[in-house]
Amino acid sequence: MKIPKKIKNLDAVFNPSSIAVIGASREPNKIGHVIVKNFIDGGFAGKVYPVNPNAEEILGLRAYRSVLDIKEKVDSAVVAVPAVHVASVLEDCGKKGIKGVVLITGGFSEVGKREEEEKIAAIANRYDIALIGPNCMGVITPATRVDSVFLPIYKLGRPRVGGISFISQSGAVGGCIVDLAARAGIGMSKFVSYGNAAVINECDLLEYLAYDKETEIIVAYLEGVKDGKRFLKVAKKITRKKPIVVIKAGKSQAGAEAAKSHTGSLAGSAEAYSAAFKQASLIEAQTLEQLFDFAKIFDQVLPCGNRVGIITNGGGMGVLATDSLEEEGLQLANLSEETKKSLSAALPPYANIRNPLDIIGDADSHRYEVAINAMMKDENIDIILLIILFQTVGIDSSVVNIAIRASDQRKKPIIAVCTGGEYTEMHKRILESYGVPSYSSPSSAMRAISKFMQYAAHYSKYNQMACPAQLKTKK
């Protein structure tokens, strides 16, 4: 398939060698200042050109009157000038040969000024500029340190490098989810707040991310889609190779009206959307929490079946996990005789050798190691759920190492549940950062496993799936 030039030019947005910040400012509180600062402080490896007709120098960098005054090649631009100047700035970008633009400036179709928006879209299209926005919050590529989000890092944390790319129609929702992900230790490839989508819309972004080697999982927050048919066609094609997790806001009648007032999106009924999503094998999240709960599980190899082995140092958590497992239609694995034998030999006599496997409140990390090793070998088990209560006397940080080493074998998916306060959260974050998806409760983990399973079944239909399957291209 031939990729349209406009979509291909998104490369300049996410991985530029040089970037102009048009509307750069010397005032610390101005958006155009924060963006230049984020590029410098973030360690962007390429060249940064501040553009401001009234400044000689901004943050130690030479400033230019216009992009046309820059002698060197410029791949991409972030634009944060008043709306009235946007058209002429875009003309300059086109003449300079800039391929990608992130247009932060608002005051277009979201306030009824549709003609003005069409005008700037026409300019971008004339020059094949991949234009994100207007009225957007910017783009983050953790790997290349591209960061045009104008919010300071102490308020909105930046995530580590990872395989999830996230596109959001709402800048605010997008921002708070990125912040949440950063804190939880979840890795991301790209974040795009695409705002009014005057040129590049959700379908263009999906197509780009489908071909993007750094993107393993796509997450989308949508209030509406511009072209439902194309969206479904594109999504259907992508989900054969990469999972897409989506949340659709404005599904209820009252919610649809709120969405219309917010982004002007026209909404269909909740049922219509859900049915369409299902048809395209999208993974639908019902809540913000589920959005990344569902996405992050794909850090693990795809499971070969739905038989779950549960290890816990708290009996009650095992009971709750079993309840959730049954509710989600998953199967409680039967331990093989060999597993039972090896566990009986290694665990204390008061441990009950069954699934869920309660290794008892006095368990240390060695006991976790024994249990994990036995379940790794057991062919009756497809997925291992590791419940770790970090509050107990015997548990310390070494259990985290054991879980990460087991996950690194990439033989079976390993999912963790850690419920608690500061000490627990610290360890949960480490697990997550090293690719072990970690959940706050048995129910949220089981729900994610169930979606994981559904996608694995879909994936195996379209791919030669050696078991367990590796989604990741890079590992």
Add this chain to the structure above:
Amino acid sequence: MKIPKKIKNLDAVFNPSSIAVIGASREPNKIGHVIVKNFIDGGFAGKVYPVNPNAEEILGLRAYRSVLDIKEKVDSAVVAVPAVHVASVLEDCGKKGIKGVVLITGGFSEVGKREEEEKIAAIANRYDIALIGPNCMGVITPATRVDSVFLPIYKLGRPRVGGISFISQSGAVGGCIVDLAARAGIGMSKFVSYGNAAVINECDLLEYLAYDKETEIIVAYLEGVKDGKRFLKVAKKITRKKPIVVIKAGKSQAGAEAAKSHTGSLAGSAEAYSAAFKQASLIEAQTLEQLFDFAKIFDQVLPCGNRVGIITNGGGMGVLATDSLEEEGLQLANLSEETKKSLSAALPPYANIRNPLDIIGDADSHRYEVAINAMMKDENIDIILLIILFQTVGIDSSVVNIAIRASDQRKKPIIAVCTGGEYTEMHKRILESYGVPSYSSPSSAMRAISKFMQYAAHYSKYNQMACPAQLKTKK
């Protein structure tokens, strides 16, 4: 109603003037050491008597061979001696006139030793000792600094003083929930891990908490109930005055088997339990997250109706909140003409005066104040949902003050939603600590509001409910 002596004696467990730690130890890793240390470090105001036949002094306190050697009156004892010594220790406690005992020691019915458990129960009953346990994790009363939980504070945080009392059949689940609550800033009155419930069971605890002036909301984690009929009778009576939030583990068939193996609880079907809970007007949580999500909302005055006014600085969050509102059967309030007028005058022209009220991404705390004040006055609004995105440029800590001041008026319930990372969590914790229930997402907030509403309707049936009703006795 006459309260049985055994239940009345629970006072000695929660509010003792003097306490003996039997099995106190000089070894820092021993349970009997950590407990003495927790009482000293926690600032328990009463007397602490370590009991250990082989020590002269423990942590600077004189140690005694037996409680019978202590000259002064002893209200209560924490017992952490090997199982074989428990019977004789309890006899001593009885002779000494000790009224409450927390028996940490395990090795009784949970490992099949039912006779031994019956024997110690008989001793306790002979002396009217309110005995918690055996095989339990202890008791915490934040207000009196009673803390017999043997886990260090860096692993398991201790909650602030508040109105929620939490009883848990599972020590592990109980512990991690307390830890979670401590971190979230949720206040608690009592925490009890009641273990095997040889003497004091869940019904006794409910009866005690029903009369306890410090307890405003009761939360329970149950795997089974010993006497279903009594449980329902007691619960039904209590819920007319105080809300009870309950989670029942072991509801599924596989989960019930796991529960049987864990605490020996026999379980009924999920439907039977849910129907019974409904009949007694218990608030049932389906997940661990919901347990305190539902409980903490009662920090606010009971609402007079289900018309919700939503304020947000992120349009997308307003859309999601509206979706959840409709799903939970709540009503989107219609702003009165007066409210519309006052908002139009005070908010910028690009703000859309409707519900959900989007005060726009550039909102500062003053704009929140204007919006809250208008909704406080509006008689069309029963509940205010405050969505605050702390990531935005205009928001700082002052918005927290405004929300707390509004909540302190106790005219209408004010519920907050704050989604994000470190900066957001810090502010969420402050709001929570000052009695403004704060949620991570619109959906979790709306679900809690819906339970809140249901309980308010039930409460008003049995009480002269001036509107809005005050559950709290102390404020």
